Amino acid sequence: MSHPLNLTTALMLATPPFLWAGNAIAGRMMSHLASPFTVNLIRWSVALLILLPLGRNVLRRDSGLWPHWKRFVVLGLLGVGSYNALLYLALRTSSPINVTLVGASMPIFMMAIGRVFFGVRFLPMQILGALLSVTGVVVVLCRGDWHALLTLRLVPGDVIMIVATIIWSVYSWLLARPTEPAAIRKNWSGYLLAQVIFGVAWSAVFATGEWTLGQPQFDWGWPLALALLYVSTAPAIIALGLWGAGVARVGPNIASFFSNLIPLFTALMSSAFLGELPQLYHGAAFMLIVGGIVLSSRR
Template sequence: MGQLSHAVHNPDSMKKLPQLSPYLLLTLANLFWAGNWIVSRAFRGELPPVALSFWRWAVALLCLLPLSLPQVRRDWPQLCAAWPWLLFFGALGTGGYNVLVYGGLQYTTAINGTLLNSFIPIMIVLISWLLTGKRLHGRELAGILVSFVGVLAIVAHGELQRLRELTLNVGDLWILASVLAWSAYTLLLSRRPPVHPLSFLTAISVTGLIFLLPFYLWEMAQGRHVIPTPGAIAGIVYTGVFPAFLGYILWNRGVAEVGAARAGLFMHLVPAFGIVLSMIFLDETPAPYHAAGIGLIFAGIWLNTRRIG
């Protein structure tokens, strides 16, 4: 997902970034996250789901440490005091969410996966409403609904009858489980310790790897190993550097400037980019309903952000 919608405002951590539009930063983050889904689907034979998740976060951690070590040292007492929550965030967010996504993509297409992932903003709003009664403002809700109609248009292939006949395979169910996991993770982030964003990401990268290790060992015991082809190695490097590392930094800066509600709507760009990337790299054929759906997704984003100036 592309992920880490929990980013908090900390201008000092991002002051070295060029002064680019926050919407460009959010768009790039979602482009990187869409590529994550393509890599998992394309190399599902060479990269088992737990292995890909484990090595993705190992690469991300290597990228993070040179930047985050000073903050980690400063925040060490708070991180130690919050270790139960850090274990939870690592297990549910960086570990569990990615395993469920990669597991689902063993059985369903990248397009289906990214579309189902678009339920995250809706799921967050629904759970927030059920538990706390918190609702979005009218314009924000309208933007989400318009974008979601675009998602449904793509799912239905532009035909209402397809929605009535829609069936889910086991991979789709795994993806929906990941949607629930990420939504719960996001809503519980109010319990995160008050530390630097890079300290927090480093900590949950470590706890996520700890959570994944026994599952990775079990996966290998079942005879599922990484097949180290050049493409598979490149895929691991890509998922670690771009979605997990750079995607977070760009997302953090964008959220800091426009707020979580508006930034969350940009998650609907993942299926839009996913469709285009699937056509390019997975040899899937475009259709008119893809264009209509993508147009509605962008219309929803425009509706939600047009007053910003």
């Protein structure tokens, strides 16, 4: 059962978007240095080594995890093995600002999945807010030119990011519908470790396919090492742990609107680190997304 949003929970849900914005910037920096599925495997392998001493108790036979191992296989596939790998893949052909703004379509996917698969009903104002946010996404896809919708040619990264956003929406709903004992969920490091273990296995499968079927790239050096160190810690362990706890408190629908802070943080970081200045249509899209947040938050 979800609880009212308070300051502590708001801070808990606002921190991951800031860290994930940094993940998008780092992913863009690594896009010409290493292949996306390889980056994802290294990222979560490092995170696994960090989490092992913190949450190893969850691996005991009597921890209550093992009767629910199939659930953690799915959570590991969606939240660890798939989402960020697709994000890094999207960043090879799209900018961090565009990718995160496209990801701001999450509320509409949250509502659709919640209604179809979980029977959740939403207020008309919430639906209107979600549609307004999606309008902001359309502004990004057409680059601010409505006439371009008639001959719209999506950048591959934009399409990939839409798929990634749907995957993350499903992941968040599954987090909000726990079947495992409460003791496992309260142990954030153990709960995250259980997902990462299976997620690393999925990541290894995808990275193997990348090296077998594609043209892998891996240019080792300090820039790649520092970027990997960042994405393996703050946006992985800290952000995912806080997001899971926040979703458990207020539910995925309210939490999803905090993800719309990512474009704002990304735009600021892109200007500072990549020299990719926001365009006028980015500002218009962000205002539409914020308007959607305000409408959807009203009761």
